[in-house]
Amino acid sequence: MIVLGQMLAERRRSLVWWSLSIAALAAIVGASYPAVRDVGSQIEQLVRQLPRGVLELMGAGGGIASPAGYLNSRFYSGLFPILLLVFGIMVAAWTVAGAEREGTLEPLLANPVSRTRVALERFAGTAVLLAVLTSAGTAVFVVLRGPFELASLGVGRLVAAGVGVFLLAMVFTALTFATGAATGNKGAAIAAGAGTAAATYLVFALAAFVEFFRNLRWLSPWDWFLSPSPLTGGWTAWAVWPPLLVVAAAVAVGTALFARRDLR
Amino acid sequence: MAEAPLIEIRQLTKRFGALTAVDSLDLTVRAGEIYGLLGPNGAGKSTTIRTLMGFVRPTAGHAGLLGGTAHDLALRARVGYVGGDGVLDRGLRAGELLRWYGDLRGGIDPARVAGLCERLGLDPGRRIGQLSSGNRQKVAIVQAFMHDPDVLVLDEPTSGLDPLLQRSVLELVRERRDAGAAVLFSSHLLPEVEDVADRVGILRTGRLVREDTIVNLREIARHRLELRFATDLPPGLLDGVDGVASVEVDGRTAQLVVDGSVAELVRRVAGYGVERIVSHDDDLEDIFFTYYQTAEGERP
Numbered sequence: 001m002i003v004l005g006q007m008l009a010e011r012r013r014s015l016v017w018w019s020l021s022i023a024a025l026a027a028i029v030g031a032s033y034p035a036v037r038d039v040g041s042q043i044e045q046l047v048r049q050l051p052r053g054v055l056e057l058m059g060a061g062g063g064i065a066s067p068a069g070y071l072n073s074r075f076y077s078g079l080f081p082i083l084l085l086v087f088g089i090m091v092a093a094w095t096v097a098g099a100e101r102e103g104t105l106e107p108l109l110a111n112p113v114s115r116t117r118v119a120l121e122r123f124a125g126t127a128v129l130l131a132v133l134t135s136a137g138t139a140v141f142v143v144l145r146g147p148f149e150l151a152s153l154g155v156g157r158l159v160a161a162g163v164g165v166f167l168l169a170m171v172f173t174a175l176t177f178a179t180g181a182a183t184g185n186k187g188a189a190i191a192a193g194a195g196t197a198a199a200t201y202l203v204f205a206l207a208a209f210v211e212f213f214r215n216l217r218w219l220s221p222w223d224w225f226l227s228p229s230p231l232t233g234g235w236t237a238w239a240v241w242p243p244l245l246v247v248a249a250a251v252a253v254g255t256a257l258f259a260r261r262d263l264r
Numbered sequence: 265m266a267e268a269p270l271i272e273i274r275q276l277t278k279r280f281g282a283l284t285a286v287d288s289l290d291l292t293v294r295a296g297e298i299y300g301l302l303g304p305n306g307a308g309k310s311t312t313i314r315t316l317m318g319f320v321r322p323t324a325g326h327a328g329l330l331g332g333t334a335h336d337l338a339l340r341a342r343v344g345y346v347g348g349d350g351v352l353d354r355g356l357r358a359g360e361l362l363r364w365y366g367d368l369r370g371g372i373d374p375a376r377v378a379g380l381c382e383r384l385g386l387d388p389g390r391r392i393g394q395l396s397s398g399n400r401q402k403v404a405i406v407q408a409f410m411h412d413p414d415v416l417v418l419d420e421p422t423s424g425l426d427p428l429l430q431r432s433v434l435e436l437v438r439e440r441r442d443a444g445a446a447v448l449f450s451s452h453l454l455p456e457v458e459d460v461a462d463r464v465g466i467l468r469t470g471r472l473v474r475e476d477t478i479v480n481l482r483e484i485a486r487h488r489l490e491l492r493f494a495t496d497l498p499p500g501l502l503d504g505v506d507g508v509a510s511v512e513v514d515g516r517t518a519q520l521v522v523d524g525s526v527a528e529l530v531r532r533v534a535g536y537g538v539e540r541i542v543s544h545d546d547d548l549e550d551i552f553f554t555y556y557q558t559a560e561g562e563r564p
Contacts, residue, residue, distance in 0.1 A: 010355060103351030106319055107404070110345035111368040112337040252413050262320035 003108075003118050006192065007125035011091070015079030016127055018087060019136035022080075026140035029075045031147040033067065037149070040065030067150040068157065068231040071141070077226055080137055083167050088173030089092055089193040095122035097189045100264055101105070123177050129132050135158025160230035160239070161167045165241035168225040172197040174247040178254025184264040221246070230262035268331065269294045270326060270415050270446035272360030275325035278311050278470075285311040287470040288325070291375060293446040295414075308470040309450040312350045313419045316448070317345055329415050329446075344413035346404045346421040348450075354393030356422065358386060358403045359371060365407045372410050380406045384432055397424040408468075409436055416440055416447040425494075434460045454485065483524045489545040492519045494537035500549040501536065505529050 044065045045071075047055065063069040096119055099105040109115060141158050145151045178194030180186060204222035207211040214222075219221045225239045269292035275308050278286040293299040303309050314330045315327040318334035328341045352361055358381075358562045381388050386402040389477035395403070399425045409418065416437065422430040437460055441447055451457050457464055458478055465475040474481075485511070502518060502521060506528035512519040527560045 002364070006364050010353075054389075073378070102354075103349050105355050106317075106347050106354055107312075107345070107407070108317065108365075108368075110317060110343070110408075111365055111369050112341035114337060116495070260321075263314070 001121060003113065003121040004125045004128075005213045007095075007122055007129060010264045011125075011129060013199040015132060018133055022083060022133055023140050024082075025079065026075065026137045027144070029071070029079075030141055030144055030150065032074075033070055034149045036070060037065050040070075051208075067153040068229070071150070071153070071161075072226075072231045073167065075137075076165055076231060078231060081222075081225070083128060083163060083194050084169035085197055086194070087171045088114060088126060089131060089190060089197075091126045091178045092123070092173045093128060093179040093180055093186050093189045095119070095126060095177055095180065096258060097184050097186040100184045102147045102184050102197045104136045116255055119177075119181050119258050120251070123251055123255075124173070126173055127170065130164060130173065134162050134169075157231050157234055160235045164230045165226045166237075166241040167240065167243065167247075168221050169248050171221045174250040174254075178250040181245060181254035181258035182261070184261070206254055267295055270330055271299070271417075271448055272328045273312065273316065273326070274328075276315060276322055276327050277324040278308075278315055278320060285470055286315070289467075289472055290471070291465055291472065291475075295444050295446050296441055297463065298447040298449055298462040300457035300461055301448060302452070302454065302457055302464055302465060303450075303467030304452055306469075307467040309452075309467055311357065311470075312467070313348075313417055313448065313450060316417060317343075326336075331415075340424055341411075342414040344408035344411065344416045344418075346401075346408045346418045348419040348423075349454060352392050352400065352403055352407075355391065357391050357438050358395070358399075358406075359388030361403060362388065362391060362407055362410065366410065369411050369460050369497050377392075377406065377410050380410055380436075383436075384429065398426065398429065401425055402429070403536075405436070408498045412443070413440070416445055416448045416449075420450055420452070422451075430456065438520055441529065455554070458482070485524065487522045487526060489520045489522060489526065489529075490542040490544065491520065491533060491538055492540040492542075493518070494539050497536070501532065502529075505532050542548045 032216075034173065044063055047064060051076055066231075096105065099108070101263060105118075108118065126225050138158055140159070141148070141150060141153070172193045175196050176189045179192035180189030183189070200220040201222050203213050203216050204220040204226065206222065207217035207220075208214070219226075221243060224242050230236060230239055269291035271291070273289055273291040273337050276291075277284065277285050287310075289312060291299070291301075291312075302311065309436065311320065312327070315322055316329060316334065318340070324478075327333065330342055332339045334340050334343065338396055358366070359377075362372075362377050364383075366377065378388075380386075382406060384402045386399060386406060390399070392400060395504040401421075404422060405444060408418070408421075418437070421437075422433050425433060434456070437447055437449065442464075449457065449461060458481075461478055463475065464474050464478055464481055466481075467473070496516055497513055499517060502513065504521070507522050507526065508529055509521040509523050522528065
């Protein structure tokens with residue numbers, strides 16, 4: 001675990017800043033809940049007149065005045081996963097392709113350490129960093145449920161949502177990692193991760209309105225995570241198993257190709 | 265009976281798309297030998313070395329070391345490598361990188377690392393990104409030598425170093441050679457290879473055009489010299505000197521091209537008040553002129 005340990009040590013400082021930022025955002029969103037709820041009943045009536053698709057797009061299928069509906073629409077269906085996947089894609093693009101481009105991968109591989117080990121330890125390192133960030137956001141709600149008047153939301157639901165959003169971000173992180181490992185091209189790696197995230201979000205967002213996308217929504221990791229949201233529905237198999245499968249397959253293929261190809 | 269070579273490259277070919285970077289290369293380095301791989305940029309030195317290190321795969325042939333290849337981690341553990349571009353993690357302090365690499369090698373005696381740093385004048389507390397290119401190169405040298413490797417693969421290891429440090433590095437290389445290591449040393453500078461190598465191979469567009477001992481290569485090396493005299497030259501002084509291919513005299517200055525030894529020339533001008541001898545032989549294509557000529561007589 002020497003490569004993993006080194007990676008975490010090097011990213012300690014940036015991890016602290018990212019964690020603090022995400023925790024601060026979560027705190028702001030959480031602290032605003034009582035005010036939103038107070039005017040919520042009027043908004044709720046307004047909102048209910050919107051088409052169902054719009055509500056789902058807002059992540060507000062369960063209303064926006066309930067704790068679950070509010071957190072889902074304000075945090076878990078947009079801001080939180082996007083921050084996580086931006087971080088995940090950034091780090092994953094560096095693990096192999098970025099390091100190769102900056103020229104630090106070759107000297108590392110002159111040591112008696114296999115490419116497979118470097119790739120897997122660095123992917124594991126990315127997962128650890130992402131897990132810390134997810135925990136930072138989740139912990140704010142768990143600890144401050146009382147003051148934020150979110151107490152009706154069980155800790156179990158928050159943990160389920162945390163795991164779900166982590167796995168959602170991991171899907172795009174793994175695709176970035178795998179593309180970078182297989183090709184050594186950092187630009188292609190970022191494009192693969194960010195592009196898939198955007199495209200599958202579009203499928204999810206338009207599924208409520210367009211028949212064509214409705215038939216594809218089962219392909220979208222956003223759909224796996226958000227319909228229904230673990231905040232309202234608790235643990236779902238869709239939020240856990242499909243992302244795990246995609247991550248495992250992408251990492252296996254990317255690492256295997258990396259072990260065989262020429263370094264650039 | 266001769267021992268099996270520690271570095272063995274047989275019929276190595278490496279193509280990148282339509283480009284053939286290395287073409288049917290045969291090269292061996294024995295224990296206790298320094299092999300200088302000479303060639304201008306783009307001749308295929310780095311590709312040869314990167315194939316030997318397992319970073320790229322041969323299109324055909326074999327690039328092996330220590331009886332296997334660098335893909336075998338137990339063998340790679342006995343290899344020291346300095347890459348051509350000398351890029352190391354900029355955010356790390358030199359000492360942190362050396363400790364990390366040492367851990368990957370199962371731990372290195374800190375006193376050994378400290379000794380090498382001191383010998384090269386490297387401050388391990390500085391961040392690599394803030395070091396000059398010469399100091400960065402020192403970090404690369406230290407990590408390559410700290411585990412006393414049996415095989416050293418050095419791609420232009422002295423680039424960016426001042427002459428004094430160049431000499432320290434060549435000294436380290438010789439010490440490893442004397443301890444029985446095989447050293448493959450690439451360079452585009454003849455004087456440095458001349459200094460240290462036991463045998464030299466000259467690479468041109470991926471092919472080994474000549475391989476010989478340094479003594480024999482000196483015989484054919486071409487020098488460009490400028491001699492400055494205290495007084496105007498007597499006419500005809502430089503005519504018909506052995507080895508002098510061409511002479512141009514301009515007042516007190518003579519521009520000469522000499523193939524092989526300059527002994528005869530020096531004998532001839534002795535007593536005529538030579539104030540200064542300037543050598544311009546740093547361009548390999550110039551020195552090994554005959555090998556870099558194409559059939560049409562043009563530079564490739």
